[in-house]
Amino acid sequence: MKKMIRIILIVIGIILFSFWYIQSSNELVNTKEKYKIGVLISGTERIEKIKGLKEGLQNLGYVEGMNTSFVIKNADNQIDLIKKYANELDAMDLDVIIAGGAIETKFFKENSRGKTPIIFLGVADAIQLNLVESYQKPNGRLTGVENGHVELSGKRLQLFKLLLPSLNRIIVIYDEKIDASLLSLEKVKQVSEKLQIGISPIPISNLEQLKELKSFSFQENDGILVLPSYFLEKASLTIGQLALERNIPTFGVQSSDIKNGFLLSYGVSYYDQGFQCASTVSQILHGQSAGSIPVEKPDTVRLLVNAKTERALNIEFSKIGNAFIQRIE
Incomplete structure (x- = not known):
């Protein structure tokens, strides 16, 4: 009889501990900072960049649906939509914005009122395109990864x-x-x-x-x-x-x-450009200014x-x- 009571008490203890652990875990997740990341791509052809970016961020602990959310705008290769979506993202309360290439970055650069850090995800030559002042110290709110x-x-x-x-x-x-x-x-x-x-x-x-x-x-x-x-x-x-x-x-x-x-x-593949960009995003989310983060060259060609x-x-x-x-x- 005593043995039976002891077993019942142990089972009840396990159930109570499990309930407490689940509740504590949920509270921990809920109290974590929710990072909001905006993404602008000119067209569907650049979707692979987003895939690489998300997987790179997940490896660094930024998991979509848990502590990170994305607002993704696809302009379907329409220049007017690229400009419209750039302005919309700049007006949102986002932690960082990812520009899928040079054409997307151009419209963020032209918006002098924008304050959100911009990370370009593969541009041909950031200096010749007048996106940054230098590779080591870009200054302003733009930095990112070149595709060369x-x-x-x-x-x-x-x-x-x-x-x-x-x-x-x-x-x-x-x-x-x-x-x-x-x-x-x-x-x-x-x-x-x-x-x-x-x-x-x-x-x-x-x-x-x-x-x-x-x-x-x-x-x-x-x-x-x-x-x-x-x-x-x-x-x-x-x-x-x-x-x-x-x-x-x-x-x-x-x-x-x-x-x-x-x-x-x-x-360099679109996926690799996105994956490489994740470390720069992480630096921004940790409070570093975009203008102080050097522009990176492609890792793999x-x-x-x-x-x-x-x-x-x-x-x-x-x-x-x-x-x-x-x-x-």
């Missing part, structure tokens, strides 16, 4: 010719409305003159110009090099399919271009090849270039 597209655009041209020496002319597609694309074009021109690589620049900033590309007179041993632009990100699949139809090797900006049928890409496109175009890379590529099926 201006410098990498010149490197892409060099790699294109190294991997495929038989190329006679490289069609360079750029966006004349985007500063990062124009800066990249200048870098490509410098490299082409230095290495004596023939190029033919073609501006594509809208659907009408994209349609005109289909009637372009491609020649044997042509190649296509695409420069950074939020519009050209959206047009990536169309360009990739056209290039395959015309048997033209195409060099893109990021890994998403590989998925769209491009032969090559050289750069990869040279990728679409193996399916390689086979479809019957590509033979040079021996020296073949040693550096990573094939993706």
Whole structure:
């Protein structure tokens, strides 16, 4: 009988302790600070940046739905919506705002009344785009992670010719409305003159110009090099399919271009840009000012090849270039 009473008391004690522990845990979670993070992306193509950002933040202890919430605005590649959403986010009571790229960051930069810290998630050249004063001490409310597209655009041209020496002319597609694309074009021109690589620049900033590309007179041993632009990100699949139809090797900006049928890409992935950005967000949430946090360069740059496109175009890379590529099926 005494043994039975002892067992009952132990069970009751365990139940009471469990109830107390659950209540205490809930109170602890409820008393934790709730961080509010705004995110603006120009279009769906940049969703992978958000995925990388969230996973990076979770690794640092910022868990969505527990101590962190997100307000995400997707402008669907409409310039008016990008500006509208930038103003809306700036007017909200947020701890920090993430700008998905240069075009998004530009509108936050133009809003002199904005006070919320802005972290750009992959821009081509923060200084040349007049986003920060210096890399080490950005000053103001902007800092973030670069994607290196201006410098990498010149490197892409060099790699294109190294991997495929038989190329006679490289069609360079750029966006004349985007500063990062124009800066990249200048870098490509410098490299082409230095290495004596023939190029033919073609501006594509809208659907009408994209349609005109289909009637372009491609020649044997042509190649296509695409420069950074939020519009050209959206047009990536169309360009990739056209290039395959015309048997033209195409060099893109990021890994998403590989998925769209491009032969090559050289750069940092959207996911990696987002993941890297998480540490900067954490510094802001811990009270550090954006202007005191150095702008970061990309951690990881990869040279990728679409193996399916390689086979479809019957590509033979040079021996020296073949040693550096990573094939993706």
